[in-house]
Amino acid sequence: MNSTSQSVDLEQVRAYISEQLAPLVKDIDCKGLYPREFLHGLGRLNGFAAVAPLEYGGLGASLADQIEVTAAVSETCGSTGFVVWCQAACVWYLTHCPNEAARARYLPAVARGELLAGTGMSNTVKHLSNIEAIRLKARREGDGYRIEGVLPWVSNLAENQLIIVAAALDEGGYLMFAAELDPAQIELRACPTFAGLEGTHTFNVRFRNTRVDADQVLAHPEQFAAHMSRIRPGFCLSQIGIGAGIVRTSVESIKRINRSLEHVNCFLDDQHDELEQTLAELLEQTHTQSRLADEDATDILQVLRLRARIAELSLDATRSEALHTGARGYLMNHGAQRRQREALFVAIVTPALKHLRKDIQALEAAS
Numbered sequence: 001m002n003s004t005s006q007s008v009d010l011e012q013v014r015a016y017i018s019e020q021l022a023p024l025v026k027d028i029d030c031k032g033l034y035p036r037e038f039l040h041g042l043g044r045l046n047g048f049a050a051v052a053p054l055e056y057g058g059l060g061a062s063l064a065d066q067i068e069v070t071a072a073v074s075e076t077c078g079s080t081g082f083v084v085w086c087q088a089a090c091v092w093y094l095t096h097c098p099n100e101a102a103r104a105r106y107l108p109a110v111a112r113g114e115l116l117a118g119t120g121m122s123n124t125v126k127h128l129s130n131i132e133a134i135r136l137k138a139r140r141e142g143d144g145y146r147i148e149g150v151l152p153w154v155s156n157l158a159e160n161q162l163i164i165v166a167a168a169l170d171e172g173g174y175l176m177f178a179a180e181l182d183p184a185q186i187e188l189r190a191c192p193t194f195a196g197l198e199g200t201h202t203f204n205v206r207f208r209n210t211r212v213d214a215d216q217v218l219a220h221p222e223q224f225a226a227h228m229s230r231i232r233p234g235f236c237l238s239q240i241g242i243g244a245g246i247v248r249t250s251v252e253s254i255k256r257i258n259r260s261l262e263h264v265n266c267f268l269d270d271q272h273d274e275l276e277q278t279l280a281e282l283l284e285q286t287h288t289q290s291r292l293a294d295e296d297a298t299d300i301l302q303v304l305r306l307r308a309r310i311a312e313l314s315l316d317a318t319r320s321e322a323l324h325t326g327a328r329g330y331l332m333n334h335g336a337q338r339r340q341r342e343a344l345f346v347a348i349v350t351p352a353l354k355h356l357r358k359d360i361q362a363l364e365a366a367s
């Protein structure tokens, strides 16, 4: 964060969420409505711009500010909080990429939310942790590349908007690049119905001999490892915002139902004061690590532990909310039902809880 940085007006963002997002939540969850206009509007309120430098139309502020925006959205709708994370993650990748041409081409429009952007990095991140094979392949062509392959599910995508992904080069190494979703070059296919997160515009993405020019490349093979290590902590830390928002709302719901049922709810595990205390400590450490991530100085083991902790806490808090709210919370139109599915997503989206525990164990063994 530099001396002339600005901050996100969180009060304005919260008012916008309750006016424009809250009325859509049922349709997002039950009908798969993608809140596209809400996202563009959030962009106009600097909802994705925290970490982008001032000269690219950003605020030059901290990742900690971005996490608070994502958390505020997720308090109302965890699915939309995930989409906000997708857009903000792309801002993070572009802000810290070593190639000025790609930053200049895409960062201002992505940071303002004019160009919507998906991040298809799960496969690469899992591949780098030795969990699965990489799915996109590249070959050199002049100063650019050609790409082939399929990614099974990437969110926040729409025709002529943007995707940021990585591919393995046939001669060795990896590259990371951005591609505009031109239907002649990249096909978006519908996914089977999900148990939640249907309003995230998640598609199966097919690259067929897709051309990538030099100014679309965020990291060439010789820059790739350093760039991945630069963005990895922010990738994980910023997802904590999704879980934090979901947990906050579950805690409020528990407090509300306890006005009439505390005499019996007090026998349950994960009481609201314990959940609140754990979340406060987790967020304090997350903000500390986020400010370190701005400067590329995090403790990665600590970052992975925090990311795993929010997955566990989201599951605990939403299950506790469901138990506290009882039959009322078992009605399909009660938020407790939706939040349980959203919390499960926090634990299965890459890096999933099992993936985090694998990486944590490897780092602990190495130290």
Ligand SMILES: Cc1cc2nc3c(=O)[nH]c(=O)nc-3n(C[C@H](O)[C@H](O)[C@H](O)COP(=O)(O)OP(=O)(O)OC[C@H]3O[C@@H](n4cnc5c(N)ncnc54)[C@H](O)[C@@H]3O)c2cc1C
Binding pocket: 086, 118, 119, 120, 121, 122, 123, 131, 132, 152, 153, 154, 155, 156, 194, 196, 197, 200, 202, 348, 349, 350, 352
């Ligand atoms: C709603 C939703 C949105 C997502 N959005 C994104 C996104 O924006 N960007 C992104 O990069 N990733 C996205 N993902 C992928 C997600 O981050 C995980 O990587 C993915 O769910 C696989 O993780 P896993 O733990 O199940 O893999 P594992 O348990 O390790 O599974 C092993 C392998 O099996 C494959 N697999 C299992 N079932 C199927 C199936 N039915 N069809 C195809 N392959 C299958 C998996 O892809 C994986 O390669 C999304 C997933 C969901 C469900």
